[in-house]
Amino acid sequence: EAGVVQSPRYKIIEKKQPVAFWCNPISGHNTLYWYLQNLGQGPELLIRYENEEAVDDSQLPKDRFSAERLKGVDSTLKIQPAELGDSAVYLCASSARGPGELFFGEGSRLTVL
Amino acid sequence: SQQGEEDPQALSIQEGENATMNCSYKTSINNLQWYRQNSGRGLVHLILIRSNEREKHSGRLRVTLDTSKKSSSLLITASRAADTASYFCATNGGSQGNLIFGKGTKLSVKP
Numbered sequence: 635e636a637g638v639v640q641s642p643r644y645k646i647i648e649k650k651q652p653v654a655f656w657c658n659p660i661s662g663h664n665t666l667y668w669y670l671q672n673l674g675q676g677p678e679l680l681i682r683y684e685n686e687e688a689v690d691d692s693q694l695p696k697d698r699f700s701a702e703r704l705k706g707v708d709s710t711l712k713i714q715p716a717e718l719g720d721s722a723v724y725l726c727a728s729s730a731r732g733p734g735e736l737f738f739g740e741g742s743r744l745t746v747l
Numbered sequence: 748s749q750q751g752e753e754d755p756q757a758l759s760i761q762e763g764e765n766a767t768m769n770c771s772y773k774t775s776i777n778n779l780q781w782y783r784q785n786s787g788r789g790l791v792h793l794i795l796i797r798s799n800e801r802e803k804h805s806g807r808l809r810v811t812l813d814t815s816k817k818s819s820s821l822l823i824t825a826s827r828a829a830d831t832a833s834y835f836c837a838t839n840g841g842s843q844g845n846l847i848f849g850k851g852t853k854l855s856v857k858p
Contacts, residue, residue: 667846676751735792
């Protein structure tokens with residue numbers, strides 16, 4: 635069984651440029667999460683989906699961040715425009731239902747210059 | 748926001764020794780989970796303990812939960828160099844039911 639797939643693994647952009655991250659969760663997993671992880675810190679929740687509905691996006695900075703999960707499967711997280719402080723690892727995770735065991739992807743490491 | 752607080756922040760031991768990491772949290776929980784993260788990789792689920800459980804084992808891992816003290820501990824017995832990683836506790840509770848992670852303990856096991 636394939637795990638959670640994220641792309642790209644690494645992205646370097648200039649500030650003010652847009653960037654997008656893609657996540658393919660484990661087949662059949664209804665719940666999808668996007669977390670942000672700064673260096674030396676634990677993951678912080680950005681948004682949680684139940685199927686295609688964003689049930690908690692309270693921590694998503696909506697002025698520059700957006701996310702979508704069309705058809706309740708793949709998800710895309712976008713930042714436009716990126717700022718220096720957005721440099722971090724963006725982790726996607728999925729679970730069969732709710733916050734039981736989470737399965738994480740390898741993450742997308744963003745560097746904003 | 749991060750609810751869990753791991754202690755110590757960093758731990759360095761010799762191979763064969765036991766490693767103990769602690770986690771404290773602030774609000775009531777449904778369950779508490781421990782995850783491991785190797786450098787540059789994603790997190791891997793280790794063990795889940797429910798609020799009505801006090802102790803759980805999985806291989807060389809032993810987790811305890813004290814809901815009265817709002818704390819948990821992860822014990823890794825007979826550590827190996829391959830156990831070198833960061834370990835995070837994560838709590839599930841509240842109306843949203845999200846999983847909230849602590850800042851982690853960085854474990855280094857020297858051969």
